[in-house]
Each structure stands twice: as structure tokens, then as C-alpha cells.
Amino acid sequence: MNRVKGKVCVITGGARGLGLAAAEALLAEGAKVLITDLDVATGEAEAKRLGNNARFRQQDSTQPEQWNDVLDGVIAEWGRLDVLVNNAGIGSFIDVEKVTLESWQRTLDVNLNGVFLGTQAAIARMKAQGGSIINMASIEGLLGDGMLPAYNASKGGVRIFTRSAAIHCARSGYPIRINAVCPGFVDTQLVASAIGALSPEVAQTLAAKTMARIPMGRFAKPAEIATAVLFLASDEASYVTGSDLVVDGGMTA
Ligand SMILES: NC(=O)c1ccc[n+]([C@@H]2O[C@H](COP(=O)([O-])OP(=O)(O)OC[C@H]3O[C@@H](n4cnc5c(N)ncnc54)[C@H](O)[C@@H]3O)[C@@H](O)[C@H]2O)c1
16 A cells, blocks of 8 residues: 555656556555646546546646646645656557658657656756656567557667666666666557557458467556556665566567
8 A cells, every 4th residue: 555655756648548557556555646648638537536646737748848847846736756657658550661750750759758858857856855767668669560660769769768867867876766667568549549540451460460479368458567667666666777677468578
């Protein structure tokens, strides 16, 4: 019940999917959680459902100035910032020949630049008192996929950026740990929408091929990724920094 008792956490993209599941897991173990998202209606409704220790704030994680408002706001209300989960992300299936520059740039902007902005803003506020920054990467940052060039580039970038920032903080003597979580395929709207945008035939083939690559033979549930976030947020992970925590049903084994 108390694995993260009293810790103040911010989760981007927390209105649904993995971010919402992480919020539920952290709240169940005693944290206070601010979820942020572009989707105001869902975010507000979920924060209300989550109870007294949850809040929602609208944020586009790609906008630098909004980071100051979000993090200073949470410190003004709850007095500290212990955990940042850079979770907001987007993705779509389209190969390197067809992907547009606009789609490439938007994917990098949300999945990588937003993580950089959040990490930089959080380090500035955590370096005296300490904290844990958790960046949502993916097994798509470990393996190439012919249909995910921008997503692969962004998630590979998140993994190696996470290491750089973790080394910097540890070497500087800041009590800040920074890690990446690399989920495999999870049942969320992101995956459903990406597959749904394909023609039915292509979608069926892709779904079957993907399932065949997972030794456990199923997608993860969001709560099964949230437990990895919870571990990295907690003091149980006090010697873990600069790591990738892979949670993929054996897919990359
Ligand atoms: N679902 C999977 O299989 C899977 C696997 C590996 C990694 N991931 C990663 O996990 C994270 C969450 O994915 P999910 O499956 O829960 O996705 P999702 O689409 O269900 O939820 C993502 C949330 O992020 C929000 N969002 C998008 N852009 C934003 C922005 N610029 N600022 C703030 N919020 C924004 C969306 O509104 C949405 O509520 C992403 O980084 C994703 O790449 C997902």
C-alpha cells in the first residue's frame, strides 16, 4: 500500500492507456498524481474518478513554456516533485518510402522532444531534493520495424537520451535516477488506432505476424507495464539508473 507513499508524481499522456494505468498503480501505493494530456474532457473525468490525490492539467508536452507551468504548479500545490513519467506518445504504421516529413517531425516532436523537455525541466526542480524520471520508450527502440521508421527513431532516441541524462545526473551528484521502460505490444488505443488505420487485410496479417513473435502469445495489459513504472518510481529502485526495463512477454528475448 505504501511503496511510493507521499511521492508527488506527474504523468504526461495520463488520460488513458499506459499513463492512466501508471497513475492508478502509483495512487494505490500512496502517491499524489497529476496527470496531464491534450484531451481535457477525458483527463478531467479520469482525475475525478481517481479521487482526492489525483489532479488533471491540460498540457501539450511538446511546448517548452507549458513545462514550467505544469511543474511549478504541482510544486505550488503539493510542495515537491518526486517522479516524472514522460509517457505521452503517438505512432502510426507507414514505411520509410511513404512517411511524410510532417508525420516524421510530429512523431519525433511528441515522442522524443517532449521527453527531452520534460527531463530537462524536471532535473532543474529535482536536483537538490532528488527524484525519479521514467521515460516511456518501447521495444521499437530496440528492434527495427519496416512499418515504423519514425516511431523506431523516436524510441531509440528516448533510450539513449535517457542514458545520457542518467549519467550526467549521477556524475553531478544529483540524487536523480532516470530510466526507460520498454513495453512490447499493449492493448491500448494507440495500437488499436494504428492497426485500424490500415486496410483490413494488411491489419489482419500484421496482427497475426505480431502475435506470432510474442512467446507469451498475447499483448500486455496496461497494468502490467504500470508495475514497471511503479518499481522505478519507488525507492526499491534506488540503485537503478540509466537502464531499460523491458516488459514484452519475451518478444525481444
Ligand atoms: N501501447 C503499446 O503497445 C505501447 C508499446 C510500447 C510503448 N508505448 C508507449 O507508451 C506511451 C503511452 O502509449 P499508449 O499506448 O497508452 O497510448 P494512447 O494513445 O492510449 O495514450 C496516449 C495519451 O497521450 C496523449 N498525448 C498525445 N500527444 C500528447 C502531447 N503532445 N502532450 C500530451 N499528451 C499527449 C493522448 O491524448 C493520449 O491520452 C507512448 O509513449 C507509447 O509510445 C506503447
